[in-house]
Amino acid sequence: MDQETFPGWVARAAGATLEQLGPATLDDLDTAVRVRYSSINYKDALALHGRPGVLRRHPLIAGIDLTGEVLKSRHPRWKAGDAVTLNGAGLGEDLHGGLAGLAAVNGDDLVLVPAQLGPLRAAAIGTAGFTAALSLLALERHGLAPETGPILVTGAGGGVGSVAVALLAAARYEVIAATGRPAELSSQLTALGAAQVLDRASVLSSGKPLGKQRWAGVLDAVGGPVLAGALAGLQHSGVATTCGLAGGAEYPGTVLPFILRGVSLLGIDSVRTPPLRREAAWQRLAQLLDPALLDSVTRVVPLSDAKDAAASLLAGTGTGRTVVDVASA
Ligand SMILES: NC(=O)c1ccc[n+]([C@@H]2O[C@H](COP(=O)([O-])OP(=O)(O)OC[C@H]3O[C@@H](n4cnc5c(N)ncnc54)[C@H](OP(=O)(O)O)[C@@H]3O)[C@@H](O)[C@H]2O)c1
CATH class of the missing domain: 3.40.50.720 (NAD(P)-binding Rossmann-like Domain)
Structure with missing residues (x-):
């Protein structure tokens, strides 16, 4: 992703502190995504609290998943405006992750957000x-x-x-x-x-x-x-x-x-799941999950609360799913 394409964009990293990063900080990958939501998974909790074994580069934007909208892509499958979600594939471990307003990702790993779910529920999953x-x-x-x-x-x-x-x-x-x-x-x-x-x-x-x-x-x-x-x-x-x-x-x-x-x-290793199996899993989720039940175990927090939400997972007191609204500080 070249810097001129997104002159005004900043990515916001959540970690021990919130930092403003410029687009040039991001990885040079084929697809730029405007991130709407990430979520707190156990690995994110470890990373946000400085536990070893998740972040393989420093500094790195945390967040092993993201849901948002394609801004620009060189990948044949994606065009601007597509609603997409991404799980694993190195995000928040080897590549800058989802706890930021902007992400550069590999188009091969993206999945179209199922229409039945929409972005917020995809992020909740x-x-x-x-x-x-x-x-x-x-x-x-x-x-x-x-x-x-x-x-x-x-x-x-x-x-x-x-x-x-x-x-x-x-x-x-x-x-x-x-x-x-x-x-x-x-x-x-x-x-x-x-x-x-x-x-x-x-x-x-x-x-x-x-x-x-x-x-x-x-x-x-x-x-x-x-x-x-x-x-x-x-x-x-x-x-x-x-x-x-x-x-x-x-x-x-x-x-x-x-x-x-x-x-x-x-x-089960979600990180290196091949694209066809990613699609199959998301189709099953969209077909089966009752949106109201999913909503009943979902809470949404602003980016500034991501670290506190992560603490409850490490304490074993978290329940259900926590979505991070990255646009809301
Ligand atoms: N392989 C993969 O690709 C993959 C992908 C996603 C997640 N994971 C892993 O799956 C695990 C769960 O992830 P998550 O996001 O669901 O985390 P989570 O929301 O924190 O859930 C973990 C649950 O495990 C139980 N638990 C916590 N501490 C425990 C302990 N000391 N002994 C026994 N049970 C305990 C608790 O459930 P109760 O209170 O109900 O017992 C807790 O809610 C993590 O280890 C995560 O790294 C792996």
């Missing part, structure tokens, strides 16, 4: 919801179907988890939602479509390698002992996805669920 959809697609590619049996969603009160509960219930799965906050979140999770809400403690690995066979599928956003316990409770030939580590990066389980019950564990 964000990378967390996109990852929930990728997890559903992976489970189904592996043969899971609503009639196979119930599916456990861990970290159900968080971003991935709350969208997963709504999405799976809309796809007619019997959803068991596991949360560390059952008293606080039970009615919200039931409203999203959970048939049952479990205390996370009842899923945690008991130390036994195999437990009662309780679910046919698992959509895990937590990792650690919760993932180990979830796998120990899978039915024979069951399938689980793992995408997160909010509860720990280690796997304190054994191989017994794999070799005695034939269960499968599928890894």
Whole structure:
């Protein structure tokens, strides 16, 4: 993107401080997007609070997703005015991210905002919801179907988890939602479509390698002992996805669920998802998600509140999805 094209533009970086950056600071990529919204995902929370492992360049504008409007593009697919959304693809990790008024991105990774959703709801889904959809697609590619049996969603009160509960219930799965906050979140999770809400403690690995066979599928956003316990409770030939580590990066389980019950564990990486799968995930989200339910777990904050919103994710007290209105300071 050349500087003359956008003479008046500034990008605003959210981090420890808000800074004004000029367009020349941005990466030289094929498409310029006027960003309307970003959102706070777990990785953003880590980055905004200076935790290692997310930002691979310094200084870097944070924000692993964005939703906005194409300003100018050299990519054959995009033209000025297209409403687009982008998840991962290096945004907010290797490339300047979505917590700014302007972004330069690779057109290959953009997805048209589904008309049924519109920009604000696409941002509310964000990378967390996109990852929930990728997890559903992976489970189904592996043969899971609503009639196979119930599916456990861990970290159900968080971003991935709350969208997963709504999405799976809309796809007619019997959803068991596991949360560390059952008293606080039970009615919200039931409203999203959970048939049952479990205390996370009842899923945690008991130390036994195999437990009662309780679910046919698992959509895990937590990792650690919760993932180990979830796998120990899978039915024979069951399938689980793992995408997160909010509860720990280690796997304190054994191989017994794999070799005695034939269960499968599928890894989900939203960042390097190929374009056709991005489209498929967003189509599924647009078809299935009830906008009113999504709205019920969404809050919108100005850019200046992004860091505070991120703090609640790190404390494990965030719920649902937080959209950042980057135009509003
Ligand atoms: N692989 C990918 O491409 C990808 C994409 C998006 C997100 N992720 C990962 O998925 C995870 C969830 O992301 P998110 O945006 O949904 O974050 P989030 O909104 O903060 O949700 C995480 C949830 O995990 C649970 N949790 C938090 N601390 C925990 C602990 N110590 N032990 C057990 N459970 C705990 C909480 O749910 P309850 O209170 O309901 O138990 C919390 O709401 C993160 O690790 C994130 O990095 C990965």
